[in-house]
Amino acid sequence: MTDSDAHPGGDEPSWVQATPARPSGDTAEKRVCMSCREPFLSEGWHNRLCPKCRKRSEPDGW
Numbered sequence: 001m002t003d004s005d006a007h008p009g010g011d012e013p014s015w016v017q018a019t020p021a022r023p024s025g026d027t028a029e030k031r032v033c034m035s036c037r038e039p040f041l042s043e044g045w046h047n048r049l050c051p052k053c054r055k056r057s058e059p060d061g062w
């Protein structure tokens with residue numbers, strides 16, 4: 001297995017490859033809630049709702 005296979009573009013310096021192979025943005029960091037626009041600590045790219053809105057989007061009491 002060679003590095004050139006994984007990076008056909010080849011215009012990135014090799015030291016950039018120290019980052020894990022995840023889509024950019026798929027990291028735990030502060031994001032703005034898609035629903036209420038409040039900043040919150042997102043778990044990753046899939047996590048776009050703050051804890052409050054995630055709770056509200058679930059059926060409560062069913």
Ligand SMILES: [Zn+2]
Binds near residue numbers: 033035037049
């Ligand atoms: Zn929210």
